[in-house]
Amino acid sequence: MSAGQTAEGVPTIYHVAQRAGVSIATVSRVLNGHDQIRPATEERVLEAVRELGFVPNASAQGLSKGLKRIIGLVFANSWWEDDPTSVEENSLLFADELIRGAQLAADRHAYSVLLLSSGVTHRAHHAAFSEVFGKVDALVLLDRVVRQERVGPIAKRVPVVLLAGSGRSRLATTIRVDNAGGMQALAEHLVLVHNMKRTAFLGGLADSPDNEARFSAFRAAVTELGGSCESDEPWSADWTSSGAVAAVGRRLALRRRLPEVIVCANDQMAIGAMHALAMAGLSVPGDVAVVGFDDIPVARYLSPPLTTVRQPIRQLGAAAVESLVMRLQGHEPARDVVLPTELVVRGSCGCPATPGLGLGAEAPAGGKGR
Amino acid sequence: MSAGQTAEGVPTIYHVAQRAGVSIATVSRVLNGHDQIRPATEERVLEAVRELGFVPNASAQGLSKGLKRIIGLVFANSWWEDDPTSVEENSLLFADELIRGAQLAADRHAYSVLLLSSGVTHRAHHAAFSEVFGKVDALVLLDRVVRQERVGPIAKRVPVVLLAGSGRSRLATTIRVDNAGGMQALAEHLVLVHNMKRTAFLGGLADSPDNEARFSAFRAAVTELGGSCESDEPWSADWTSSGAVAAVGRRLALRRRLPEVIVCANDQMAIGAMHALAMAGLSVPGDVAVVGFDDIPVARYLSPPLTTVRQPIRQLGAAAVESLVMRLQGHEPARDVVLPTELVVRGSCGCPATPGLGLGAEAPAGGKGR
DNA sequence: CTTTCAGGGGTAAGCGCTTACGGCGCTCGG
DNA sequence: CCGAGCGCCGTAAGCGCTTACCCCTGAAAG
Numbered sequence: 053m054s055a056g057q058t059a060e061g062v063p064t065i066y067h068v069a070q071r072a073g074v075s076i077a078t079v080s081r082v083l084n085g086h087d088q089i090r091p092a093t094e095e096r097v098l099e100a101v102r103e104l105g106f107v108p109n110a111s112a113q114g115l116s117k118g119l120k121r122i123i124g125l126v127f128a129n130s131w132w133e134d135d136p137t138s139v140e141e142n143s144l145l146f147a148d149e150l151i152r153g154a155q156l157a158a159d160r161h162a163y164s165v166l167l168l169s170s171g172v173t174h175r176a177h178h179a180a181f182s183e184v185f186g187k188v189d190a191l192v193l194l195d196r197v198v199r200q201e202r203v204g205p206i207a208k209r210v211p212v213v214l215l216a217g218s219g220r221s222r223l224a225t226t227i228r229v230d231n232a233g234g235m236q237a238l239a240e241h242l243v244l245v246h247n248m249k250r251t252a253f254l255g256g257l258a259d260s261p262d263n264e265a266r267f268s269a270f271r272a273a274v275t276e277l278g279g280s281c282e283s284d285e286p287w288s289a290d291w292t293s294s295g296a297v298a299a300v301g302r303r304l305a306l307r308r309r310l311p312e313v314i315v316c317a318n319d320q321m322a323i324g325a326m327h328a329l330a331m332a333g334l335s336v337p338g339d340v341a342v343v344g345f346d347d348i349p350v351a352r353y354l355s356p357p358l359t360t361v362r363q364p365i366r367q368l369g370a371a372a373v374e375s376l377v378m379r380l381q382g383h384e385p386a387r388d389v390v391l392p393t394e395l396v397v398r399g400s401c402g403c404p405a406t407p408g409l410g411l412g413a414e415a416p417a418g419g420k421g422r
Numbered sequence: 423m424s425a426g427q428t429a430e431g432v433p434t435i436y437h438v439a440q441r442a443g444v445s446i447a448t449v450s451r452v453l454n455g456h457d458q459i460r461p462a463t464e465e466r467v468l469e470a471v472r473e474l475g476f477v478p479n480a481s482a483q484g485l486s487k488g489l490k491r492i493i494g495l496v497f498a499n500s501w502w503e504d505d506p507t508s509v510e511e512n513s514l515l516f517a518d519e520l521i522r523g524a525q526l527a528a529d530r531h532a533y534s535v536l537l538l539s540s541g542v543t544h545r546a547h548h549a550a551f552s553e554v555f556g557k558v559d560a561l562v563l564l565d566r567v568v569r570q571e572r573v574g575p576i577a578k579r580v581p582v583v584l585l586a587g588s589g590r591s592r593l594a595t596t597i598r599v600d601n602a603g604g605m606q607a608l609a610e611h612l613v614l615v616h617n618m619k620r621t622a623f624l625g626g627l628a629d630s631p632d633n634e635a636r637f638s639a640f641r642a643a644v645t646e647l648g649g650s651c652e653s654d655e656p657w658s659a660d661w662t663s664s665g666a667v668a669a670v671g672r673r674l675a676l677r678r679r680l681p682e683v684i685v686c687a688n689d690q691m692a693i694g695a696m697h698a699l700a701m702a703g704l705s706v707p708g709d710v711a712v713v714g715f716d717d718i719p720v721a722r723y724l725s726p727p728l729t730t731v732r733q734p735i736r737q738l739g740a741a742a743v744e745s746l747v748m749r750l751q752g753h754e755p756a757r758d759v760v761l762p763t764e765l766v767v768r769g770s771c772g773c774p775a776t777p778g779l780g781l782g783a784e785a786p787a788g789g790k791g792r
Numbered sequence: 793c794t795t796t797c798a799g800g801g802g803t804a805a806g807c808g809c810t811t812a813c814g815g816c817g818c819t820c821g822g
Numbered sequence: 823c824c825g826a827g828c829g830c831c832g833t834a835a836g837c838g839c840t841t842a843c844c845c846c847t848g849a850a851a852g
Contacts, residue, residue: 077809080809081810115807116809
């Protein structure tokens with residue numbers, strides 16, 4: 053009633069056809085770049101499209117072509133927790149970079165990215181996923197979003213790629229990073245270069261495949277090299293900085309001899325650990341070294357700059373979408389992709405902090421792993 | 423093969439109807455919660471739905487209902503720059519938090535969020551937006567995505583809310599944060615508490631309304647209080663930490679007396695500024711104080727913890743979606759919403775760093791402003 | 793024992809777009 | 823000079839789902 057758009061609502065292909073004096077089929081052909089159209093006709097149609105500001109209705113296109121050109125990204129609900137009191141720094145950068153990578157790749161193929169939480173919030177799980185399926189052509193499921201067993205039914209209906217999973221699914225493609233290789237390189241650096249034998253591993257949520265992979269790889273590597281690795285009670289947090297602060301606090305309260313280095317399962321926790329150490333008057337890396345995993349942007353600007361294992365999160369997202377698009381086009385993409393990680397040595401492990409004003413990449417050191 | 427739909431692709435409402443021995447209209451009614459359905463019938467239908475794992479096709483629903491239940495979030499292309507060499511830390515947290523807020527709100531109303539860059543990458547601008555319009559019911563446009571004049575044609579076609587704009591559009595709802603109030607509080611704190619008169623403002627991209635708003639508000643406030651504010655040549659970066667490092671580097675090279683405090687247009691740049699200062703052997707806040715804007719999660723964990731102005735980014739995203747949903751439901755929401763900001767005093771301004779292990783909120787200090 | 797009338801549920805008309813089939817007119821080869 | 827063939831474009835049949843209409847049945851009303 054009030055304002056709105058022009059007289060007759062949103063223009064459809066019929067309006068364009070009428071205005072250009074052709075049939076809707078012709079309009080459609082022009083819009084879809086078919087040849088066999090007389091230049092003069094094409095021009096008339098395009099003119100009409102311009103004048104009316106016509107934009108094809110994606111629903112109609114989706115219905116008729118059977119392709120919506122939308123790929124869904126499903127996050128674990130915990131990430132989207134609606135608790136306003138929670139600091140919510142949780143894997144923040146991870147989600148963002150991932151989304152960005154996915155978006156970029158999707159854009160390249162004229163697809164769009166739809167964000168979805170596994171919204172168990174409202175209805176039953178099935179119903180929740182319903183809304184999802186119907187809107188997308190394919191899905192990217194993040195670590196822990198659904199348990200392995202539940203992937204089956206989903207993958208049977210729409211192409212799916214699992215991110216950061218264990219890589220052991222016969223139903224869906226899995227794309228992940230080389231956690232083991234990165235940890236191997238890190239362990240070697242700590243033990244061989246810094247001669248640190250007493251280490252501690254500050255883990256993230258225990259039910260995360262990534263956490264599990266990083267932990268076991270690091271422990272195996274450090275043990276292999278003759279070192280030890282604390283990982284019991286105090287050494288567990290929830291991926292967040294504040295969780296790490298608390299964990300380190302608990303460990304300090306024990307008043308027992310500290311490890312030489314605290315290896316954190318992600319950078320957020322490394323930041324928290326460094327903070328807790330600093331508050332306790334301990335110096336990093338003087339008293340205790342701290343290293344992380346991810347190489348989030350701020351890592352290089354911390355003092356000391358954080359030594360960490362860089363993982364190509366963005367590429368992860370891009371690879372997932374890329375794989376899905378391939379599949380939608382009928383090709384059969386690789387089943388299990390593992391992206392490389394890379395050790396980035398900066399100051400927090402005890403190496404001299406690179407000057408360089410924090411620009412560009414510091415000394416990436418090996419990291420092929422395996 | 424196995425039971426279920428396997429044979430002929432994805433099950434449709436027809437399959438369900440046939441299986442339940444009713445018409446598709448009845449199935450639709452059951453699915454849409456209409457009453458007037460005999461319990462026994464409803465059960466038969468639901469049973470069939472379950473057995474077939476039926477999920478309604480959103481395209482079809484969208485076509486027939488004229489509502490896709492999808493809201494688009496359009497980012498400026500620069501954010502999604504595909505240049506792999508660029509560090510791309512740009513407003514990272516901002517995008518993430520915003521998306522999260524939007525997603526949460528959308529979820530509450532059974533909507534989904536579609537991500538879109540203003541993909542000028544491929545085709546012409548019009549064509550780029552075409553893909554957008556068709557897929558969504560409404561749009562959230564971010565700062566700088568489109569220039570004010572271009573909003574008109576878009577807003578005329580689909581409900582639009584502008585984020586962080588100047589708040590001066592009669593065509594679309596605008597939602598932004600109280601930059602002025604935050605800066606006012608910050609200036610007062612610096613001048614009245616720390617007696618800092620010589621300040622510098624490190625700005626972000628000049629064409630950003632937010633940058634402009636923050637700068638002019640701060641300068642006005644500090645001038646009013648008898649202080650001065652450097653803002654010429656060296657004092658401009660691109661919202662990124664590395665840009666800030668470079669800017670501060672240039673200022674240091676001038677070997678002129680430094681200001682007492684560097685006020686950065688966002689936290690990323692504050693981080694870069696602190697880093698550059700540290701590399702130059704200067705202490706913060708001892709030699710120069712540094713403050714930011716945003717209050718990103720890491721802010722509290724920096725050393726010293728960053729004094730900054732907190733802006734409710736998440737709520738920004740949520741408010742945008744909330745407003746759009748209202749509009750889609752026929753209500754007429756507020757035209758220009760301004761969310762409050764809040765000064766968060768930590769150590770980098772010269773105040774004693776709060777201990778508290780970085781948990782919880784530090785001393786939020788006023789900030790209603792205006 | 794008819795008549796009336798809900799409650800239940802089937803029929804069919806779209807929603808806007810794509811595309812398989814032709815059809816028409818014009819150009820060419822024979 | 824005529825039929826074949828091709829370029830260009832219109833016709834119409836869906837795609838899967840919602841919903842306005844309308845019909846049928848059984849129960850209450852007369």
